[in-house]
Amino acid sequence: MTRVLAIVGPTATGKSDLAVTLARVLDGEIVNADSMQLYDGMDIGTAKLPFEQRGGVRHHLLDVWPLEKSAAVAEYQAMARAAIADIARRGRQPILVGGSGLYLRGALDNLEFPGESPEIRAKLQAQLEVLGAELLHRRLAALDAEAAASILSTNGRRIVRALEVIELTGERFAARMPPFESIYDLVEIGLDRADLDDRVELRVHRMMAAGLLDEVRELLRHGLRDSPTAGKALGYAQLLNAVDDTGEVIRNVDAAVADTVRATRRFVRRQRSWFRRDPRIHWFDAGERGLRDAVLATLEECDW
Template structure:
């Protein structure tokens, strides 16, 4: 309708923060308070059957709130940020067109940025990539890195591993533009509000350890065994997920269950630290204490303050 383009746009709401901080619950409670629907922005929760190890919100915990982009992929498929951006923006448009609030929930920083920020993806060229991979295999990484330093010194200084150097050269070959020119700016694609959950790091460390033990008690090993039977190892993204990679080694006899639990706890804590660093770097986030008894009312207040007054 023509009049809708004149109406002020409601901001997309994003609930962000480290793993284990309570994002899923806040997302549901905000949706209930604001007549909203949730869009998943956790890259591993796209996968069907990866439920226990990703702490995927259960149907009961969703309290009747529709959730989008959950369980959309098989474990053999590879998640793509570009595909997510397209699907997520389509979901936002659909939710807003029905007069509801779109609430993005997840800790995958790049996926959140792809949904909210002006960020373009340069596409791929499988033939060119294969050529670069073969060159890397036969001559080593050094000549490719030297070429990248000449073409795109910013990316060369930033990228270390072969896969990313190859990707930067592929993008340059494909577009004629340096890979660094595609880096996201902190500029929203449409009005948005990010609510971050402020955590006590020591308490989070403890919570994450308990959470991993709880996942094992809930049947993580059996979940991994079932997914292994349908191709988990073939999935580049899914097979490397925290807990899943470790318990695949348990199934192979290469690691004890106790060692897998300890390794998963350490890796999960490291991941949470990286998430905190990522989100802390974004000055646009409104932070609220994860244990504040007024968490939901304060989050609703922040949303209302950021929303245009209805005429």
């Protein structure tokens, strides 16, 4: 059975840096499990590691989807498993890294995705446009509180998909999740830290200083506003509300930044709720000194 290391947890905990450190020790290669880092050109706002910070470690599944593509977890599942197989076949250690819980479970566990109904989806999409995401999210919460807790109330695409699955299958969306059993010889390392709210705010301001607004302006030229998924990403969605189609600022950018901070903190709470349900995860305080050695010691205890 292929041995896989997964590094998971909320955003802004330092997963990418730890992954590079461990990959250099374990002769590993990294497979991205951040749904928005799959999109080409979305670099600053997704905290995609610049090439020069990757420590010579090969990264897979970055910049593989164009902006106009709608996210497809089943498609990601196939790509991630192919990348893991390729890495293992070459005698290297696959390291899956990210904070997108459904993508991680899709890659690692025996998870089968239900089919689609264009008719049901079209109906729900029309309701979304008329009623708005918040109202549909309340409907989802009444039908499946667990699913609603894991989906942002502003994420209309995922809300529609959850409601579509419920109507299509007659089952709760969350009930289709399999037991926490991987198809791999898996060790999961989870990172969290108590000062995450402060780190989120600092990171958003650093993204702005690094040129996130200019990145949004550039991506506008390539269809970001009309993207069914990429345009809804944290930071991008808020800044899109602050500029017109030419990139000219039409609303308060500081307010958009504050909205991004608040939305990211809410997202962190949902990530925590999702990952804390997985009993396989070995949790570490990402702010503690000696993190690398502590993780390596845990891997040794797991007979790695």
